[in-house]
Amino acid sequence: MPDFIFKEEQKFTQWWLWVLLAIVAVSLSSITLYQLYEGNPFSDNPVVFTILGSGSLIALILLITFSSLKMTTEADSEGIRVRFAPFVNRKFYWKEMKSAEVIDYGFVGGWGVRLFTRYGTVYNVQGSDGLYMQLKNGKKYVIGTQRPDELSELVNDMVTV
Secondary structure, three states, rough: OOOOEEEEEEEOHHHHHHHHHHHHHHHHHHHHHHHHHHHOOOOOOOOHHHHHHHHHHHHHHHHHHHOOOEEEEEEEEOEEEEEOOOOEEEEHHHEEEEEEEEEEOOEEEEEEEEEEEEEEEEEEOOOOOEEEEEEEEOEEEEEEEOHHHHHHHHHHOOOOO
């Protein structure tokens, strides 16, 4: 196991996201349970109950999924790895980088894995600071961070142009 020079774990902590997911999950679940125990107060059509039940289940699954999602960034002497399970597990080697710097990339259309931005592929969970890497093969990537100063210092030590 390599010795990490830098390690950061980030989770979705946007309060509005949690409030929205909780409201949807609780509302749909409450309506579904009311429909089940009161015996068809909204409709006697089984499709209505199926839609309500499915919506409740999906909302609860999303709530659980978002609570367990995290992005992990690990750097060692060989490179920097970003893990965003189950979507991404990618290592970028220092020797493959043409340039790298910590930037404020602004808003790129949301959080998660953002493709086709002006910075290339962006991996982020919150905030707008990240490690912007231009690889020797021409591809560009950003890995979001909540510790930009620490990551900038590391990059200055590791990337030789």
